[in-house]
Amino acid sequence: MTAAQGAPADEGDVIAREGGPVADDGYLRRVMAEIDEEVRARRHEIPVQLERELDEMFLEHAPVAVRGGDLSDALGMVDQAAVIDPVVPVASRRPGGSAIKKGLRTLNLWYIGWVAHQVSTLGLAVSRALHSVEAQLRELDERALPLGATRVVEPGSAASWWASLAVDRLRGTSGRVLHTACGDGWLVGLLETAGVDAYGVDPRPGVVDAAELRGADLRHEEPLVHLRAVGRAGLGGAVLSGVVEAMEPARRDEMVRTLLERLGEHGVLVVHSLSPAAWLAEDAPVDADLAPGRPLRPRTWAHLLSPMAVETVEGPGGADYVVVATR
Amino acid sequence: MRVAFVTPRYGRQVVGGAESAARQLAEHLVESTGWHAEVFTSTALDHLTWRDELPPGDHHVDGVLVHRFPARATRAREFYELDGLLRRAPALATRRDAERWVDLNGPVTPDLVDALCASGCDVAVFYPYLYYPTVRAIGRVPMASVLHPAAHDEPALYLPVYTDTFGQADALVFQTMAERELVQRRYPVAGRPQLLLGLGTDPPTPRRRPGAEVLGTDARPYVVSVGRVDEHKGSKMLAAYFAEYKRRRPGPLSLALVGPVAYRPPEHPDIVVTGALSEEDKYDVMRDALAFVSPSGLEAFSLAVTEAWTLELPVVVNARCGATREHCERSGGGLWFGSYRQFEGVLDRLVADAALRRELGARGRRYVDRHFRWPVLIGRYARFLESVAARGKPLRDAGAA
Numbered sequence: 001m002t003a004a005q006g007a008p009a010d011e012g013d014v015i016a017r018e019g020g021p022v023a024d025d026g027y028l029r030r031v032m033a034e035i036d037e038e039v040r041a042r043r044h045e046i047p048v049q050l051e052r053e054l055d056e057m058f059l060e061h062a063p064v065a066v067r068g069g070d071l072s073d074a075l076g077m078v079d080q081a082a083v084i085d086p087v088v089p090v091a092s093r094r095p096g097g098s099a100i101k102k103g104l105r106t107l108n109l110w111y112i113g114w115v116a117h118q119v120s121t122l123g124l125a126v127s128r129a130l131h132s133v134e135a136q137l138r139e140l141d142e143r144a145l146p147l148g149a150t151r152v153v154e155p156g157s158a159a160s161w162w163a164s165l166a167v168d169r170l171r172g173t174s175g176r177v178l179h180t181a182c183g184d185g186w187l188v189g190l191l192e193t194a195g196v197d198a199y200g201v202d203p204r205p206g207v208v209d210a211a212e213l214r215g216a217d218l219r220h221e222e223p224l225v226h227l228r229a230v231g232r233a234g235l236g237g238a239v240l241s242g243v244v245e246a247m248e249p250a251r252r253d254e255m256v257r258t259l260l261e262r263l264g265e266h267g268v269l270v271v272h273s274l275s276p277a278a279w280l281a282e283d284a285p286v287d288a289d290l291a292p293g294r295p296l297r298p299r300t301w302a303h304l305l306s307p308m309a310v311e312t313v314e315g316p317g318g319a320d321y322v323v324v325a326t327r
Numbered sequence: 328m329r330v331a332f333v334t335p336r337y338g339r340q341v342v343g344g345a346e347s348a349a350r351q352l353a354e355h356l357v358e359s360t361g362w363h364a365e366v367f368t369s370t371a372l373d374h375l376t377w378r379d380e381l382p383p384g385d386h387h388v389d390g391v392l393v394h395r396f397p398a399r400a401t402r403a404r405e406f407y408e409l410d411g412l413l414r415r416a417p418a419l420a421t422r423r424d425a426e427r428w429v430d431l432n433g434p435v436t437p438d439l440v441d442a443l444c445a446s447g448c449d450v451a452v453f454y455p456y457l458y459y460p461t462v463r464a465i466g467r468v469p470m471a472s473v474l475h476p477a478a479h480d481e482p483a484l485y486l487p488v489y490t491d492t493f494g495q496a497d498a499l500v501f502q503t504m505a506e507r508e509l510v511q512r513r514y515p516v517a518g519r520p521q522l523l524l525g526l527g528t529d530p531p532t533p534r535r536r537p538g539a540e541v542l543g544t545d546a547r548p549y550v551v552s553v554g555r556v557d558e559h560k561g562s563k564m565l566a567a568y569f570a571e572y573k574r575r576r577p578g579p580l581s582l583a584l585v586g587p588v589a590y591r592p593p594e595h596p597d598i599v600v601t602g603a604l605s606e607e608d609k610y611d612v613m614r615d616a617l618a619f620v621s622p623s624g625l626e627a628f629s630l631a632v633t634e635a636w637t638l639e640l641p642v643v644v645n646a647r648c649g650a651t652r653e654h655c656e657r658s659g660g661g662l663w664f665g666s667y668r669q670f671e672g673v674l675d676r677l678v679a680d681a682a683l684r685r686e687l688g689a690r691g692r693r694y695v696d697r698h699f700r701w702p703v704l705i706g707r708y709a710r711f712l713e714s715v716a717a718r719g720k721p722l723r724d725a726g727a728a
Contacts, residue, residue, distance in 0.1 A: 028659045031676070031683065035662070039672040045575075046668065054571060054667035057564045062624035062647040063480040175721070176518055197718065199520065213698070215710040217520055220504075229517035231494075262518070 052081065071134050078130060082123030086116035150203040150223055150251075152181045153287045154320075155242025156272060161315055162322045163187060166239055166270045167194050169324045175236025175264050180223040181243050185211040188218065197236075201226045203243075224255050233264040241272040245279065246291030256304055269308070269325040271301060278319040298323055328362045330712060331448035331470070335434050335458040337368035337393055338381065344627060345477040348502075348526050349454040350391075352708065355527060357390045359705045366393040367443045367460065369434040376401050377434040394442060398434035406431035414482035425488035429462050440464040450716040456492055457483055466495040471715050475500045477627045478510050480649070485513065498715040500524050500708075502628040505649030520718070522711045527701035528633040531610045538583075538615030541608045542599050547579040549599075550643075550674070551616040553609060553631040554623070556600060557589040561622030561645060566592030568622075568670050573597045575671070580678060582620075585612055614638050618677045618684065626650045633699050636660055636691030641684045643673055660691025 046054075086109060090101040156163065166187065170177050171194050179187045182200020184207065191198035199217035202208050208218035219226070223243055238259055244252060263269060273295045279288045288294075296304075298312040301323040308325040315321055334349040341347060353364040366388075371377040377398040386393045409428055413420045420428070440463050443451060451468045453461040455477035465472050474496035478484055493499075493514035500522045501507040511517050539546045550569075556562045562584060569582040573595075581597040588602055604612065613619065619635035624647045626632075632651055635642050642661030644651035646669070655661035662677070664670040677684055698704075 027686075028656070028662075032662060035669070035672040035676050038675075039668045042668065042672075050571075051667060054568065057567055058645075058666060061559050061561060061564070062645065063649070176520075178518070197721075212523065213703075213707070215522075215707045217522070219507075219521065219523075221517075226517050229511035229515055231515040231518060234515065234518035 049085070071137065075127070075130055075134055078123075078127050082127045083120045084116040084123070086113040088112075150181075150243050151246040151287055151291050152202070152204055152242045153245045153285050153291070154274060155181045155183055156187070157183075158186045158190060160272075162272055162313070162320075163190060165313060165322055165324075166272075167191055167196070169270055169326075170194075170196050170198075170237045170239070170268055173236040173268055174266060175234070177237040177239070177268075178226075178230075178235055179239040179241070180226070181207075181241065182218055183207055185216045185218045187239060187241070188216060224251060224258065227255065227258045227262055230262045232261055233267075235259075235262045235267060236264055237268040237270070238263065239270040239272070244271060244293075245274050245295045246287045246293050248292035252293060253304075260305070260308075263327055265327065267327045269305065269323075271323045271325075272320065273301075273323070274320045275314075275318055281319075301325075328360070328450075328713065328716065329446075329448040330356060330362055330364045331443055331446055331451045332364060332366045332391075333439075333443060333451060333453045333460050333464060334366065334368050334455075335377075335460055336371055336374060337366050337395075338372070338388060340372055344630070345455040345475070348477070348628070348630075349452070349475070350388075351527060352452075352454075352705075353391045354389050355701050355705045356709065359702065360709050362709070364391045365446060365448060366391055367439050367446075368393060368395055369436050369439070369460075370395045370397045371434055394439070396436045396439040396442070398436055400433065400435055402433050403431060406433075413486065417482040417485035418487070420486055422487050425486040428483075428486060429459055429488055432457070433459055435459055437463070440467060444468055450712050452712075453496070456489060462488060462492050465492055469720075471497045471718060471720055473498045473500060473712065473715055475502075476506065476510055477502065478506055479625050479627055480509055481625070484509070490514065497718065497720055498522075498711070500711070502526065503650045503653050505653045506627060509649065520711070520715055522707065524704060524708060524711075525699050526628050526630050526633070527704045528630065528637055528695055528699045529701065531614070531634070531637050532607045534614060535607050535611055538612040541604070541612050542583055542601065544581060544599060547581055548617050548678070549581040549583050549615075550618045550620055550677075551583045551585060551613055552620045552622060553585045553613065553634070554621070554629075555586050555589055556584045556591070559623075559625065561624060562590055563592060565620060565622035566595070566598055568667055569598060570595050571667065572671055572674060576675070580617075583612055583616070585609055610634075610638070613640060616640060618643055618674075621645065621648070621651050623651075624648045629654070632661070633695045636688065636695045639685070639688030639692045641677060641687035642691060643670075643677070654694070658691050658694030660687050660689075660694055662687070 088105055090098050090105060092098040092101055167190050170191060173196060177191055177196050177198040179198060179200040181202045182188055183202060185200055188198045188200045201219045201221040201223060203222050205220060208220050212218045259269065276295050276297055278284060279295050298321050302310040305325040308327050311324045313322045332349050332353045334346050336346045337350055353366060356362055357364045369377060370379040370381045370383050372380045378401055379397045381395055383395050383397050386395065409431060413424060413428055436459060439460055443464050444467055448470055450471045450473060452473045452475065453465055454475040456474060465474065476499065493516050496519065498520040499516055502525050504523060507523065552565060554560055581599060584600045585604055588600060591600060592598060613635060619640045619642045621629055621632050621642065621644045624645045626648050627650055629651045632642050632654055642655065644655055644661055644663045646652060646663040646665035652663055655663060662673045664673050
């Protein structure tokens, strides 16, 4: 049975993919995989030279660096072009032209063939080197895969005890305030009601879609990728909730460093985190076992965020806390 | 609310994607909100020459007040020489050369910039990032500015002169996530208010006659590609691929290329080039097609793809095109090809599998209904413009602009 004959998905069935939600239950990928399998089976059906010409035509007006570009595809082109054919075509529309061309080709073949051989050798060596680079990149990519999307753990809701605290500390901030992970925009909404110019990003696919369609400035983006694309001192404030607990240390350090560069003068940073004790409790989120990171203690945040003025507010029962840092 | 649209060309005669997108937004905004929209543009129709073809002055076009300004010069040969030089390493171009490139690219309309600044509008919308009016006005206007970059991954995007253009925009509107990713990789604008909007799609015109009748062929199955028939739009590649496909798969299937012809492919018994058609004829041809093909690798949005989905037509796109591939992946309504062999495989499958065609078409239709119907889209856009106008110019107030 082909994918097309399988049961289709509901519209709302959304899975993750870099760059955005995919309205896909795997259906489209299965269809493309079936087609690609069929295509691979036919790989010797088309003469090499003809296929090379057709594929060069494709590349002629194709952007190189955008999504969908694949190093393997590009290397396939390099492989095809690496071997120089010294036996030039001799067809001609003029009478006798073909015989003349054939004669010239025979006379020059020893010379052209020698040069072509060296160029082909170079081409193949370059191709081998690039394949080696590709293999190493692929390996790195595979290793980096677990570090892909940021894990979001208990990012809060409008009913959270710290929501009003965050709004209070950010009220009157000069400049835009970023909330990550923003979910459906619950905190962005509260901040806007308080007169704060707020927006949000969330790394979880599909989470912001409905609110974004209603007009909220919420985006499906990786927090660190987003922060890197914010101008220096471009933020008046930021709220991190649900993103710091499970984050691997190197990425957390990079995010804090980038965030501090992006906060403007008098900028305010609000960090909500589960406490280390809550992380070790029996009823802790499963991420406590699965994630590469763990929550920091408030005093560690104070150390990381120095020389900003840091205030710590502990939540009810000591399960979580908020750190407010002011520049 | 008074909204100024700034675009290098404007009018029903203008075929360009960004310019017609600006026109549609302005017209629908006026129609849906009752707001006052004004357009600041040149008197040119041709973006390669900027020749004066329309009368200067104020005109009303479909409910929108249009101010047209003549360009000071037509595009000179010098532009192409400099362009050839800079496109090899655009990010390394000197600021001076890049400024000169913008002036030579045109349309040089300083009067437009002055009039815009004095217009008293509440917000200025610039569409696209590339041309003189946007580059020269966006940092000067007293009102809040909204930039629709309509950016492709093209050499010009990397010229240093555009650092200011993007840096001075108070807010940005993107057509696709791919465009946002592209722009944010180059310019630090992520903290600005943004809207992921896309383009609105009108309902199709009612069926009038069979597509084959419009094409002048007998009732044979066909796939269709709609848009400018142009080498840069992938038409040459599509014609060559289809000719090879037919050499290897003889049969009744044909290809219809519908749109103004900038490149005429070699004569082929199975390829029909219609030239520009009326909307009714275009939809009649699309409606009866087996599938829609978008061969271009450089689309910023592709209205033609969303129009095809309103007819529940399955779509095939260029795998390297960020915008159309994103549409396919988000909607589940289309397949893609990145080589001739993949093109052949995709076409084989679509031709043979009616259930797949129906499923892809239905998914595409749901995607368009959710995101790109005019009433929904204009509502979001109007709220966004209001919020940007209310924010004013915080960058300038902070001394950053």
